[in-house]
Amino acid sequence: MFAQFCYNGIVRSYRGLSAPVSAEKSHNVRGGHCARCNPVPQFAFLSALKTDRQKYPPPPRDRSSCYKAVSHLFALFTLIVGMVSANVLPLSAQRWQRVYTGGKVNVNGSEFDYTSSGGSFGDTDGTRGGGGGNSVGYGSTRTAGCSGEITATFTWVSAGGGGTLPPPPAEVIIEETSSASWTSELPSSTVTASCDNGFGSPTTPLLYGAVSSGVRYTKKSVSGNTFTVSCSPKSDVSTTATPTTYTRNSVGVTYQAKIVTSGIVISGVTRVGNGDQLVVGQGCKPQLIYGSGITGVSGVAWTFSGGKPFKSYVVPRAVPDVNTTGTLNPIDAGNREGVQPTSPPHFAQDESVTISCTATATFANGSTQSLSPSVKLSVVAPQYLYKEILGAPAVVTHPDGSKYLAAAGPGIQYTCWVLPPPGFAPREYSVMQLVNAKVEFQTPDHTDTFTTNGTFQLDGLYPYKGWRPDSTPPGSLSVYGFDSPDALLEPADIRVSIDDTFKTFLMYFPATNNLSRQTVPLSLQGWQFKATASRATLADPWDYSGLSLTAMAPKRTYDHPIWQKTFVPAAAFNDPKP
Numbered sequence: 001m002f003a004q005f006c007y008n009g010i011v012r013s014y015r016g017l018s019a020p021v022s023a024e025k026s027h028n029v030r031g032g033h034c035a036r037c038n039p040v041p042q043f044a045f046l047s048a049l050k051t052d053r054q055k056y057p058p059p060p061r062d063r064s065s066c067y068k069a070v071s072h073l074f075a076l077f078t079l080i081v082g083m084v085s086a087n088v089l090p091l092s093a094q095r096w097q098r099v100y101t102g103g104k105v106n107v108n109g110s111e112f113d114y115t116s117s118g119g120s121f122g123d124t125d126g127t128r129g130g131g132g133g134n135s136v137g138y139g140s141t142r143t144a145g146c147s148g149e150i151t152a153t154f155t156w157v158s159a160g161g162g163g164t165l166p167p168p169p170a171e172v173i174i175e176e177t178s179s180a181s182w183t184s185e186l187p188s189s190t191v192t193a194s195c196d197n198g199f200g201s202p203t204t205p206l207l208y209g210a211v212s213s214g215v216r217y218t219k220k221s222v223s224g225n226t227f228t229v230s231c232s233p234k235s236d237v238s239t240t241a242t243p244t245t246y247t248r249n250s251v252g253v254t255y256q257a258k259i260v261t262s263g264i265v266i267s268g269v270t271r272v273g274n275g276d277q278l279v280v281g282q283g284c285k286p287q288l289i290y291g292s293g294i295t296g297v298s299g300v301a302w303t304f305s306g307g308k309p310f311k312s313y314v315v316p317r318a319v320p321d322v323n324t325t326g327t328l329n330p331i332d333a334g335n336r337e338g339v340q341p342t343s344p345p346h347f348a349q350d351e352s353v354t355i356s357c358t359a360t361a362t363f364a365n366g367s368t369q370s371l372s373p374s375v376k377l378s379v380v381a382p383q384y385l386y387k388e389i390l391g392a393p394a395v396v397t398h399p400d401g402s403k404y405l406a407a408a409g410p411g412i413q414y415t416c417w418v419l420p421p422p423g424f425a426p427r428e429y430s431v432m433q434l435v436n437a438k439v440e441f442q443t444p445d446h447t448d449t450f451t452t453n454g455t456f457q458l459d460g461l462y463p464y465k466g467w468r469p470d471s472t473p474p475g476s477l478s479v480y481g482f483d484s485p486d487a488l489l490e491p492a493d494i495r496v497s498i499d500d501t502f503k504t505f506l507m508y509f510p511a512t513n514n515l516s517r518q519t520v521p522l523s524l525q526g527w528q529f530k531a532t533a534s535r536a537t538l539a540d541p542w543d544y545s546g547l548s549l550t551a552m553a554p555k556r557t558y559d560h561p562i563w564q565k566t567f568v569p570a571a572a573f574n575d576p577k578p
Contacts, residue, residue, distance in 0.1 A: 096154045096168075096259055100128035102230070103148040103253070107132040114150070114253075128152070131252030136186060136241040144251045145236035146180070152257035156225040167275075168225060169263030171373040173361065174218050175293045177256045180235040183209035184249035195235035197253075209237075217260070217293065217363045219371065229257050260293035264355060264375045268344070268515040272423055276377040278353075279424050281508060283344035283516035286355045288373065293364055297371065300338055300359040304331055307347030307379045308558050313518045315432075315462055322568050324458060328560045348520045349558040350381035380421040384429075386506050386523045386554045388414040393531055393547035396486070403542065405498055405531040406486035407549050412527055413482035416506050425511040429522070430463035431481060434503040435567050439487055442495035444538070456503060457567035463507070485529050489542060495534040502527050505561050521560055527551035 103114040114130035128150050134142040156168040180195040185208055193210070195203060201214030212233075220227055233253040241247070268284035269276035278284055288300060309331050316324040331345055339359075347353055356374035363369065391409020398404070418429045434456040441448045464481070487498045504525040510517050531547045 095157065097157045098126060098257065099153045099155075100126075100150060100255075101153070102150045103128065103130055103146065103255075105130040105132045105251075106143075106145045106147075107134055108142055108144070114146075126258075127254050127256040129252065129254035131250060133248055133250030135248050136239050136246065138246055139241055139243040141238070141240040142249065143236070143238045144249065145234070146251050146253040147232070147234040147236075149230050149232045150255045151228050151230040152255075153226060153228045154257075154259065168222050169373060170222055170375065171263065171371070172220050172222060173260040173290070173294065173369065173371070174220050174229050175215065175258050175260045175363075176218070176229065176231060177213075177215050178231050178233045178254070179211065179213035180233040180251075180253045181206075181209060181211040181213075182235050182237040182249070182251045184237060184239055185247040186239050186241060186245060186249065190240045191237065191249075192239075193235075193237040193251075195251075196233065198231040198233040198255075215365050217361075217365070217367055217369055219369055231255050231257075259291075261289055261291035263289060263373045264357065265289055266355065266375060266377065268513045269377055270423065270513070272378075276375075277421075277423075278347065278377055278379050278513075279421055279510040280348055280350055280379055280381045281346055281510040281518050281520040282513050283346050283518070284377075284513075285340060285344050285515060286357070286375070288339040288357055288359060288371070290361065290371075294361045295364055296362050297339065297359040298362070300357055302341050302355070302357045304345045304347075305354040305356070306349070306351050307353040308349040309345045309347055309353075310518070310560075311343045311345070312516075313520075313560055315519070318461055318463070320461055320566070320568075322566045324566050326458060326462075326561055326563045328562055344516050346516070346518045346520075347379045348560065350379050353377050353379050380424075381522065382421055382429075382508060383419045384506060384508075384522050385417045386414060386525065387416075388412055388525055388527075388551065388554060390527070390549060390551050391484070393529065393549045395533070395542075395544055395547075403489040403533075404486045405489065405496060405533055405544075405547070407484050407529040410482040410484040411529060411549055412484075412504075412525075412551060413480070414504070414525065416479045418506075418508065418522070420511065427511040428509040429479070430507050430509075431479070432462050432505045432507050432561055433459040433464040433483070434505075434561050434563055435459040436501040437567055438497075438499045440495070440497045441487075441490065441493050443492050444494055452565075452567050455565075456501075456561075456563060457565045458563045459502065459567060464504075487531075489533055491538070494536070494538060495532070497532040499530045500528065502529075503561065505557070521557050523554050524557040524559075525551065525554045 100114075104111050105114065106112075112130070112132070114128055130146055132144045132146070134144055136142050176199075178197040178199055178201075180197045182193040182195050183206070184191050184193065195210055195212045197212040197214055199214045199216050201212050203210050203212045212235075218229070220229065233255055235251040235253055237249050237251050239249050264286050266276060266284050266286045268282060269278050271277075286302065288297065290297065311329040311331050313326075313328050315326045331343065345355070354374055354376050356372065359371045361369050361371050389412070391407060391411045391413075393411075394406055394408040396404045396406040396408055414431075416429065416431070420427065436452055436454065436456045438449070438451040440450075483502070483504075485498065485500050487496055489496050504527070505521045506523040507519050508522050509519045527550065529549050531544070533542045533544050535542050
């Protein structure tokens, strides 16, 4: 917008927003008149305002113009949309299938395989084991034993119903229960026996034998869709009866392996193909889950790798306040907040992201184990086109003879198209602009300076002169805008200079996933306008030098624009500190 204010009776003009200023230094102007330096009656002022607006129109193509929405077919912006979301199996249809193998029982020299019982994730009845016994005759020697490695093979499979099976967790906790025992009813015989459940558990004597049993918990890293665990319980007994004794003895082992649920589930993501996807700016909620074998977890800390994670982006929307700020809040380091972070992560960069956590688990048997599960998801971004046309620096002469140093043509104009990722709803996009400004007006006795002191500040408002929701079908809406900075060459000045550097961002606000969402940047356009006009005395003609208008090519950016102040020319004059 165009700002005018009065300083020492001289009316200044500069593009920007007007703002209240202190009466000691300068005061607002309406219609080219300063009511304090040149007071007029109330009704006469209204008449003068109308007359001056007709006499002194704003510069042509001034950047106070608002965005104009124009419909464009995306034939100008060819994009291939080919990704199709697949049906996802519900959690009840996803499981670990378990198969046991191994182990032998030997009775008096004859060997047999253990009886195998298959099972699935959460099935507490599926065990592998074997045993044998023999009757001891008068004066005879008999032997029995169980030995060999028992292996449990777990495979991530579908329980049926079609659909897409997601990848298994990268880490699981295995609960293994093993028991080995022997018994004999020959108290008067010679008995040689032993048992070991394979965990190193102690042996407990019984009235007619002994047993070794226990539970152990181990962490298992999963690579692929299958993994194995194994144990080697064993027991044996050898008895020799007296000539008058006839009784029985036996041996046996049982082994069970099951998964205690341990991993990370994420809400807010969308299943596409075989993977989870999240759009830039959308929040997600990861959660550490565990089963009944774990009695509790402590010291949970979350880590988010890749995707430029952040907690929130706080910016004012359409508030013309010089004290507004743009702040990017990072994810707290070492976020120890329990099984689910209280601050959902958002991601600004479209790439593969790993969400992981560490924790200490306490198990039902009192043992502890460190947990470090992780899960991957793909962060995707909308496709966009940002096309700019650069004008040229010029000295613009108005019909009344006043001259401006201006970026004319207009100085820069841009058209933006945004297409959401395949499978996701369209949403909103807008433009934000930051400025590093320095404008000087020099009279024979003093110099007025408007500056951001080398810092980038918000240029006017956010969104920058307009904001357009993309609620129409993808590809049918574009947003057009332009900017033409300028500075008026006042009759009382002997030198006027302008040096403005701009950062123009295309911003994206994603569709909701029923969780939080934040604005993220898509592209950055940098450009600069510099110009100087000077003369030795007020009677001399203006000499123009150093007029330039340059721009860099628009580029993809993942860095949010941040600032500590909004640049308003009048306010900048009164408070030169950033």
